[in-house]
Amino acid sequence: YWSDLAAKFAQSGKRVIAVGYADVADDVNEVTHESLKASGITFLGLAAIIDPPRPEVIDAIKDMRQAGIHVKMITGDSPDTAKAIGQQLGLANNIQTITGSEVEAMTDDMLASVVTKYDVFARTTPQDKLRIVAAYQANGLVTAMTGDGVNDAPALKRADIGVAMGVKGTDVAKDSADMVLANDDFSTIKTAIAQGRRLYDNIRKTILYLLPTSFAEGLIVVFSILLQQPMPLTATQLLWINMVSALTLQLAFIFEPAEPGLMSRPPRKTSDKLMSRYDVFQMVYVSVIIAAVALAVFEYLDSMTGFAVASTMAVNVIIFGKIFYLFNIRTAAPALSRSFWTNPMAFGAIGAMIFLQIIFTYVPFMQGVFSTSDLSWQHWVIILITGLIVLVVTELDKYRRMLRSKA
Numbered sequence: 415y416w417s418d419l420a421a422k423f424a425q426s427g428k429r430v431i432a433v434g435y436a437d438v439a440d441d442v443n444e445v446t447h448e449s450l451k452a453s454g455i456t457f458l459g460l461a462a463i464i465d466p467p468r469p470e471v472i473d474a475i476k477d478m479r480q481a482g483i484h485v486k487m488i489t490g491d492s493p494d495t496a497k498a499i500g501q502q503l504g505l506a507n508n509i510q511t512i513t514g515s516e517v518e519a520m521t522d523d524m525l526a527s528v529v530t531k532y533d534v535f536a537r538t539t540p541q542d543k544l545r546i547v548a549a550y551q552a553n554g555l556v557t558a559m560t561g562d563g564v565n566d567a568p569a570l571k572r573a574d575i576g577v578a579m580g581v582k583g584t585d586v587a588k589d590s591a592d593m594v595l596a597n598d599d600f601s602t603i604k605t606a607i608a609q610g611r612r613l614y615d616n617i618r619k620t621i622l623y624l625l626p627t628s629f630a631e632g633l634i635v636v637f638s639i640l641l642q643q644p645m646p647l648t649a650t651q652l653l654w655i656n657m658v659s660a661l662t663l664q665l666a667f668i669f670e671p672a673e674p675g676l677m678s679r680p681p682r683k684t685s686d687k688l689m690s691r692y693d694v695f696q697m698v699y700v701s702v703i704i705a706a707v708a709l710a711v712f713e714y715l716d717s718m719t720g721f722a723v724a725s726t727m728a729v730n731v732i733i734f735g736k737i738f739y740l741f742n743i744r745t746a747a748p749a750l751s752r753s754f755w756t757n758p759m760a761f762g763a764i765g766a767m768i769f770l771q772i773i774f775t776y777v778p779f780m781q782g783v784f785s786t787s788d789l790s791w792q793h794w795v796i797i798l799i800t801g802l803i804v805l806v807v808t809e810l811d812k813y814r815r816m817l818r819s820k821a
Contacts, residue, residue: 424494428462467503474601475503482680488535488543496536506533514538526552543569562587612672620667623743626700627736633705646712646728650784662767663740669759704735707800722787734801737764742808749809
Protein backbone atom coordinates (compact mmCIF):
# COMPACT_ATOMS: atom_id res chain seq x y z
CA TYR A 415 0.00 0.00 0.00
CA TRP A 416 2.68 2.48 1.02
CA SER A 417 4.83 1.67 -2.01
CA ASP A 418 1.86 2.20 -4.31
CA LEU A 419 1.01 5.46 -2.55
CA ALA A 420 4.60 6.68 -2.85
CA ALA A 421 4.59 5.82 -6.56
CA LYS A 422 1.27 7.64 -6.99
CA PHE A 423 2.67 10.78 -5.37
CA ALA A 424 5.86 10.56 -7.43
CA GLN A 425 3.94 10.16 -10.69
CA SER A 426 2.08 13.38 -9.94
CA GLY A 427 5.37 15.27 -9.67
CA LYS A 428 5.77 15.25 -5.89
CA ARG A 429 8.95 14.49 -3.98
CA VAL A 430 8.19 11.75 -1.45
CA ILE A 431 9.87 11.36 1.94
CA ALA A 432 9.17 8.51 4.36
CA VAL A 433 8.97 9.67 7.99
CA GLY A 434 9.67 7.46 11.02
CA TYR A 435 11.26 7.36 14.48
CA ALA A 436 13.35 5.09 16.66
CA ASP A 437 13.72 5.03 20.46
CA VAL A 438 17.32 5.21 21.63
CA ALA A 439 18.87 5.13 25.10
CA ASP A 440 19.88 8.34 26.81
CA ASP A 441 23.56 7.42 26.71
CA VAL A 442 23.62 6.98 22.90
CA ASN A 443 25.48 9.89 21.29
CA GLU A 444 25.37 8.73 17.67
CA VAL A 445 22.74 7.00 15.58
CA THR A 446 24.23 4.82 12.84
CA HIS A 447 22.75 2.82 10.01
CA GLU A 448 23.73 -0.36 11.79
CA SER A 449 21.90 0.62 15.00
CA LEU A 450 18.78 1.57 13.07
CA LYS A 451 18.89 -1.70 11.17
CA ALA A 452 19.18 -3.60 14.40
CA SER A 453 16.41 -1.79 16.29
CA GLY A 454 14.20 -0.90 13.36
CA ILE A 455 12.27 2.32 12.66
CA THR A 456 8.65 2.94 13.50
CA PHE A 457 7.01 4.17 10.31
CA LEU A 458 4.79 7.25 10.67
CA GLY A 459 3.79 8.05 7.10
CA LEU A 460 4.77 9.84 3.90
CA ALA A 461 5.44 13.49 3.25
CA ALA A 462 4.72 14.54 -0.35
CA ILE A 463 6.29 17.86 -1.32
CA ILE A 464 5.48 19.70 -4.54
CA ASP A 465 7.40 22.54 -6.19
CA PRO A 466 5.30 23.23 -9.29
CA PRO A 467 7.06 24.70 -12.36
CA ARG A 468 6.47 28.39 -12.82
CA PRO A 469 4.35 29.34 -15.86
CA GLU A 470 7.13 31.48 -17.34
CA VAL A 471 9.48 28.47 -17.30
CA ILE A 472 6.95 26.39 -19.22
CA ASP A 473 6.54 29.20 -21.77
CA ALA A 474 10.31 29.59 -22.08
CA ILE A 475 10.82 25.88 -22.76
CA LYS A 476 8.05 25.97 -25.36
CA ASP A 477 9.77 28.86 -27.15
CA MET A 478 13.13 27.08 -26.93
CA ARG A 479 11.72 23.93 -28.48
CA GLN A 480 10.32 26.05 -31.30
CA ALA A 481 13.80 27.51 -31.76
CA GLY A 482 15.27 24.01 -32.11
CA ILE A 483 16.83 23.98 -28.64
CA HIS A 484 16.36 20.73 -26.71
CA VAL A 485 16.02 21.20 -22.94
CA LYS A 486 16.94 18.19 -20.80
CA MET A 487 16.52 17.68 -17.05
CA ILE A 488 19.23 16.15 -14.86
CA THR A 489 18.04 15.62 -11.30
CA GLY A 490 18.47 13.57 -8.16
CA ASP A 491 14.73 12.91 -7.94
CA SER A 492 13.17 9.51 -8.54
CA PRO A 493 12.42 8.57 -12.16
CA ASP A 494 8.65 8.84 -11.63
CA THR A 495 8.87 12.28 -10.03
CA ALA A 496 11.35 13.53 -12.63
CA LYS A 497 9.24 12.27 -15.54
CA ALA A 498 6.09 13.88 -14.12
CA ILE A 499 7.85 17.23 -13.72
CA GLY A 500 9.28 16.89 -17.23
CA GLN A 501 5.75 16.39 -18.57
CA GLN A 502 4.54 19.47 -16.71
CA LEU A 503 7.43 21.45 -18.18
CA GLY A 504 6.72 20.19 -21.69
CA LEU A 505 10.26 18.95 -22.30
CA ALA A 506 9.09 16.59 -25.04
CA ASN A 507 5.94 15.01 -26.45
CA ASN A 508 6.98 11.55 -25.28
CA ILE A 509 9.43 11.84 -22.40
CA GLN A 510 12.09 9.17 -22.10
CA THR A 511 13.77 8.68 -18.71
CA ILE A 512 17.04 7.06 -17.68
CA THR A 513 18.60 6.69 -14.23
CA GLY A 514 22.09 7.42 -13.00
CA SER A 515 22.76 3.73 -12.33
CA GLU A 516 21.97 2.96 -15.98
CA VAL A 517 24.30 5.75 -17.08
CA GLU A 518 27.08 4.34 -14.88
CA ALA A 519 26.68 0.94 -16.51
CA MET A 520 27.44 2.39 -19.97
CA THR A 521 30.79 3.18 -21.50
CA ASP A 522 31.37 6.71 -22.80
CA ASP A 523 30.81 5.59 -26.39
CA MET A 524 27.60 3.76 -25.52
CA LEU A 525 26.30 6.79 -23.62
CA ALA A 526 27.12 9.12 -26.50
CA SER A 527 25.20 6.88 -28.91
CA VAL A 528 21.97 6.94 -26.87
CA VAL A 529 22.09 10.16 -24.84
CA THR A 530 20.06 12.20 -27.34
CA LYS A 531 17.11 9.81 -26.98
CA TYR A 532 16.50 10.75 -23.34
CA ASP A 533 14.84 13.85 -21.93
CA VAL A 534 15.13 13.19 -18.18
CA PHE A 535 18.09 11.84 -16.21
CA ALA A 536 17.04 10.80 -12.69
CA ARG A 537 18.93 9.74 -9.57
CA THR A 538 22.16 11.15 -10.98
CA THR A 539 25.48 11.91 -9.32
CA PRO A 540 27.91 14.75 -10.12
CA GLN A 541 29.98 12.29 -12.15
CA ASP A 542 26.87 11.32 -14.13
CA LYS A 543 26.20 14.99 -14.95
CA LEU A 544 29.73 15.43 -16.23
CA ARG A 545 29.53 12.34 -18.44
CA ILE A 546 26.10 13.37 -19.80
CA VAL A 547 27.41 16.80 -20.84
CA ALA A 548 30.46 15.18 -22.47
CA ALA A 549 28.20 12.72 -24.30
CA TYR A 550 26.17 15.53 -25.86
CA GLN A 551 29.35 17.29 -26.91
CA ALA A 552 30.59 14.05 -28.47
CA ASN A 553 27.57 14.29 -30.80
CA GLY A 554 28.74 17.69 -32.02
CA LEU A 555 26.06 19.55 -30.07
CA VAL A 556 26.65 22.92 -28.40
CA THR A 557 25.73 22.16 -24.80
CA ALA A 558 24.71 24.54 -22.02
CA MET A 559 24.42 23.44 -18.40
CA THR A 560 22.59 25.18 -15.57
CA GLY A 561 23.31 24.58 -11.89
CA ASP A 562 23.68 26.18 -8.49
CA GLY A 563 25.50 23.74 -6.22
CA VAL A 564 29.06 22.64 -5.60
CA ASN A 565 28.23 19.28 -7.18
CA ASP A 566 27.29 21.04 -10.44
CA ALA A 567 30.69 22.73 -10.80
CA PRO A 568 32.43 20.01 -12.89
CA ALA A 569 29.58 19.87 -15.41
CA LEU A 570 29.33 23.68 -15.53
CA LYS A 571 33.04 23.84 -16.29
CA ARG A 572 32.86 21.16 -19.00
CA ALA A 573 29.79 22.57 -20.80
CA ASP A 574 30.22 24.92 -23.74
CA ILE A 575 28.17 27.45 -21.78
CA GLY A 576 27.95 27.00 -18.01
CA VAL A 577 25.06 28.94 -16.47
CA ALA A 578 25.02 29.42 -12.70
CA MET A 579 22.30 30.87 -10.49
CA GLY A 580 23.24 34.29 -9.12
CA VAL A 581 20.96 34.27 -6.05
CA LYS A 582 20.94 30.67 -4.82
CA GLY A 583 24.15 29.60 -6.54
CA THR A 584 27.27 28.80 -4.59
CA ASP A 585 30.50 30.69 -5.19
CA VAL A 586 32.04 27.51 -6.61
CA ALA A 587 29.23 27.21 -9.17
CA LYS A 588 29.50 30.87 -10.16
CA ASP A 589 33.28 30.65 -10.58
CA SER A 590 32.92 27.56 -12.77
CA ALA A 591 30.23 29.08 -15.01
CA ASP A 592 30.50 31.25 -18.11
CA MET A 593 27.28 33.09 -17.33
CA VAL A 594 25.49 33.96 -14.09
CA LEU A 595 21.73 34.58 -13.96
CA ALA A 596 21.30 37.56 -11.67
CA ASN A 597 17.60 36.77 -11.08
CA ASP A 598 17.74 32.94 -11.06
CA ASP A 599 14.96 32.98 -13.67
CA PHE A 600 15.24 30.22 -16.28
CA SER A 601 13.25 32.29 -18.79
CA THR A 602 16.15 34.78 -18.80
CA ILE A 603 18.10 32.18 -20.79
CA LYS A 604 15.48 32.36 -23.54
CA THR A 605 15.83 36.15 -23.61
CA ALA A 606 19.62 35.80 -23.78
CA ILE A 607 19.33 33.41 -26.72
CA ALA A 608 16.99 35.77 -28.58
CA GLN A 609 19.30 38.72 -27.95
CA GLY A 610 22.30 36.67 -29.01
CA ARG A 611 20.62 35.80 -32.30
CA ARG A 612 19.66 39.44 -32.84
CA LEU A 613 23.21 40.64 -32.18
CA TYR A 614 24.67 37.99 -34.49
CA ASP A 615 22.28 39.11 -37.25
CA ASN A 616 23.18 42.77 -36.74
CA ILE A 617 26.93 42.08 -36.72
CA ARG A 618 26.52 40.15 -39.95
CA LYS A 619 24.42 42.95 -41.49
CA THR A 620 27.04 45.51 -40.47
CA ILE A 621 29.80 43.53 -42.18
CA LEU A 622 27.71 42.97 -45.32
CA TYR A 623 26.98 46.69 -45.38
CA LEU A 624 30.48 47.94 -44.62
CA LEU A 625 32.53 45.79 -46.98
CA PRO A 626 30.76 46.53 -50.32
CA THR A 627 30.79 50.29 -49.76
CA SER A 628 34.45 50.19 -48.70
CA PHE A 629 35.33 47.99 -51.69
CA ALA A 630 33.58 50.50 -53.96
CA GLU A 631 35.97 53.23 -52.86
CA GLY A 632 38.91 50.91 -53.52
CA LEU A 633 37.57 50.01 -56.96
CA ILE A 634 37.29 53.67 -57.89
CA VAL A 635 40.95 54.17 -57.07
CA VAL A 636 42.01 50.97 -58.89
CA PHE A 637 39.97 51.71 -62.02
CA SER A 638 41.33 55.27 -62.16
CA ILE A 639 44.89 53.99 -62.00
CA LEU A 640 44.31 51.24 -64.59
CA LEU A 641 42.56 53.64 -66.97
CA GLN A 642 45.19 56.33 -66.30
CA GLN A 643 42.51 58.88 -65.49
CA PRO A 644 42.41 61.62 -62.87
CA MET A 645 41.61 60.33 -59.38
CA PRO A 646 37.93 61.21 -58.69
CA LEU A 647 38.43 61.34 -54.92
CA THR A 648 41.07 63.11 -52.89
CA ALA A 649 42.61 61.58 -49.78
CA THR A 650 40.62 63.92 -47.52
CA GLN A 651 37.38 62.99 -49.30
CA LEU A 652 38.04 59.29 -48.79
CA LEU A 653 38.71 59.99 -45.12
CA TRP A 654 35.46 61.96 -44.89
CA ILE A 655 33.40 59.15 -46.45
CA ASN A 656 34.73 56.53 -44.06
CA MET A 657 34.69 58.70 -40.94
CA VAL A 658 31.23 60.21 -41.33
CA SER A 659 29.46 57.04 -42.45
CA ALA A 660 31.03 55.14 -39.53
CA LEU A 661 29.71 57.74 -37.09
CA THR A 662 26.19 57.74 -38.54
CA LEU A 663 24.95 55.01 -40.86
CA GLN A 664 26.85 52.06 -39.40
CA LEU A 665 25.67 52.89 -35.87
CA ALA A 666 22.07 52.35 -37.01
CA PHE A 667 22.58 48.58 -36.93
CA ILE A 668 23.13 48.69 -33.16
CA PHE A 669 19.46 49.58 -32.72
CA GLU A 670 18.11 47.22 -35.35
CA PRO A 671 15.31 45.10 -33.77
CA ALA A 672 15.10 41.33 -34.10
CA GLU A 673 13.85 39.91 -37.37
CA PRO A 674 10.33 38.40 -37.29
CA GLY A 675 10.41 34.67 -36.54
CA LEU A 676 13.85 34.92 -34.95
CA MET A 677 13.06 32.22 -32.38
CA SER A 678 11.51 29.95 -35.00
CA ARG A 679 14.82 29.35 -36.75
CA PRO A 680 16.80 26.19 -36.11
CA PRO A 681 20.14 26.68 -34.35
CA ARG A 682 22.99 27.75 -36.57
CA LYS A 683 25.56 25.02 -37.17
CA THR A 684 28.98 25.66 -35.68
CA SER A 685 30.50 24.90 -39.07
CA ASP A 686 28.44 27.58 -40.84
CA LYS A 687 30.40 30.49 -42.26
CA LEU A 688 29.59 34.08 -41.43
CA MET A 689 29.00 34.87 -45.10
CA SER A 690 27.50 32.59 -47.71
CA ARG A 691 28.41 32.46 -51.38
CA TYR A 692 25.44 34.65 -52.12
CA ASP A 693 26.64 37.24 -49.61
CA VAL A 694 30.01 37.39 -51.36
CA PHE A 695 28.24 37.71 -54.72
CA GLN A 696 26.10 40.57 -53.41
CA MET A 697 29.13 42.33 -51.99
CA VAL A 698 30.82 42.16 -55.38
CA TYR A 699 27.96 43.47 -57.50
CA VAL A 700 27.04 46.25 -55.04
CA SER A 701 30.69 47.38 -54.99
CA VAL A 702 30.81 47.39 -58.78
CA ILE A 703 27.53 49.30 -59.13
CA ILE A 704 28.50 52.07 -56.71
CA ALA A 705 32.03 52.37 -58.14
CA ALA A 706 30.87 52.29 -61.77
CA VAL A 707 28.14 54.89 -61.25
CA ALA A 708 30.47 57.20 -59.32
CA LEU A 709 33.15 56.94 -62.03
CA ALA A 710 30.61 57.48 -64.82
CA VAL A 711 29.21 60.59 -63.15
CA PHE A 712 32.70 61.95 -62.50
CA GLU A 713 33.85 61.35 -66.09
CA TYR A 714 30.71 62.97 -67.49
CA LEU A 715 30.94 66.10 -65.33
CA ASP A 716 34.72 66.52 -65.20
CA SER A 717 34.98 67.92 -68.69
CA MET A 718 31.79 69.97 -68.35
CA THR A 719 31.90 71.53 -64.87
CA GLY A 720 35.45 70.98 -63.67
CA PHE A 721 37.08 68.75 -61.08
CA ALA A 722 35.55 70.29 -57.95
CA VAL A 723 31.92 69.73 -58.98
CA ALA A 724 32.63 66.30 -60.49
CA SER A 725 34.51 65.17 -57.40
CA THR A 726 31.77 66.49 -55.08
CA MET A 727 29.22 64.56 -57.13
CA ALA A 728 31.30 61.37 -56.87
CA VAL A 729 31.46 61.66 -53.07
CA ASN A 730 27.71 62.21 -52.81
CA VAL A 731 26.99 59.36 -55.21
CA ILE A 732 28.93 57.02 -52.90
CA ILE A 733 27.26 58.39 -49.76
CA PHE A 734 23.75 58.13 -51.17
CA GLY A 735 24.55 54.69 -52.53
CA LYS A 736 25.31 53.76 -48.91
CA ILE A 737 22.08 55.36 -47.71
CA PHE A 738 19.88 53.49 -50.17
CA TYR A 739 21.81 50.25 -49.64
CA LEU A 740 21.11 50.60 -45.92
CA PHE A 741 17.38 50.16 -46.59
CA ASN A 742 18.07 46.89 -48.38
CA ILE A 743 20.53 45.30 -45.97
CA ARG A 744 18.90 46.14 -42.61
CA THR A 745 16.10 43.60 -43.00
CA ALA A 746 15.50 40.30 -44.78
CA ALA A 747 11.99 41.50 -45.64
CA PRO A 748 11.36 43.81 -48.62
CA ALA A 749 12.53 47.37 -47.94
CA LEU A 750 9.05 48.80 -48.52
CA SER A 751 7.24 46.73 -45.91
CA ARG A 752 6.33 47.00 -42.23
CA SER A 753 10.01 46.53 -41.42
CA PHE A 754 10.70 49.91 -43.02
CA TRP A 755 9.67 51.74 -39.82
CA THR A 756 10.97 49.32 -37.18
CA ASN A 757 14.23 51.20 -36.52
CA PRO A 758 13.68 54.94 -35.96
CA MET A 759 17.39 55.37 -35.25
CA ALA A 760 18.12 54.46 -38.87
CA PHE A 761 16.21 57.53 -40.02
CA GLY A 762 18.01 59.64 -37.43
CA ALA A 763 21.34 58.38 -38.75
CA ILE A 764 20.31 59.08 -42.35
CA GLY A 765 19.15 62.59 -41.41
CA ALA A 766 22.48 63.26 -39.69
CA MET A 767 24.35 61.92 -42.72
CA ILE A 768 22.42 64.17 -45.15
CA PHE A 769 22.94 67.20 -42.89
CA LEU A 770 26.68 66.56 -42.80
CA GLN A 771 26.77 66.16 -46.57
CA ILE A 772 25.08 69.52 -47.02
CA ILE A 773 27.74 71.09 -44.80
CA PHE A 774 30.42 69.17 -46.72
CA THR A 775 29.08 70.48 -50.03
CA TYR A 776 28.10 74.10 -49.36
CA VAL A 777 30.06 75.50 -46.37
CA PRO A 778 33.06 77.49 -47.71
CA PHE A 779 35.44 76.24 -45.01
CA MET A 780 34.61 72.61 -45.88
CA GLN A 781 35.01 73.39 -49.57
CA GLY A 782 38.51 74.61 -48.91
CA VAL A 783 39.48 71.58 -46.84
CA PHE A 784 37.86 68.88 -48.99
CA SER A 785 38.05 70.47 -52.49
CA THR A 786 34.27 70.49 -52.94
CA SER A 787 31.93 72.84 -54.75
CA ASP A 788 28.26 73.86 -54.76
CA LEU A 789 25.81 71.55 -56.51
CA SER A 790 22.60 72.51 -58.30
CA TRP A 791 19.25 70.82 -57.75
CA GLN A 792 19.74 68.94 -61.04
CA HIS A 793 22.89 67.44 -59.60
CA TRP A 794 20.98 66.24 -56.53
CA VAL A 795 18.38 64.60 -58.78
CA ILE A 796 21.17 62.64 -60.47
CA ILE A 797 22.55 61.64 -57.06
CA LEU A 798 19.14 60.39 -55.90
CA ILE A 799 18.68 58.42 -59.13
CA THR A 800 22.04 56.70 -58.71
CA GLY A 801 21.09 55.76 -55.14
CA LEU A 802 17.79 54.37 -56.34
CA ILE A 803 19.67 52.18 -58.83
CA VAL A 804 21.48 50.49 -55.93
CA LEU A 805 18.23 49.98 -54.01
CA VAL A 806 16.23 48.68 -57.00
CA VAL A 807 18.91 46.19 -58.08
CA THR A 808 19.44 44.81 -54.56
CA GLU A 809 15.70 44.62 -53.85
CA LEU A 810 15.03 42.76 -57.11
CA ASP A 811 17.76 40.31 -56.16
CA LYS A 812 16.23 39.94 -52.67
CA TYR A 813 12.81 39.29 -54.22
CA ARG A 814 14.35 36.64 -56.49
CA ARG A 815 15.88 34.88 -53.50
CA MET A 816 12.59 35.01 -51.59
CA LEU A 817 10.78 33.36 -54.50
CA ARG A 818 13.54 30.76 -54.80
CA SER A 819 13.35 29.88 -51.08
CA LYS A 820 9.57 29.40 -51.29
CA ALA A 821 9.83 27.13 -54.33
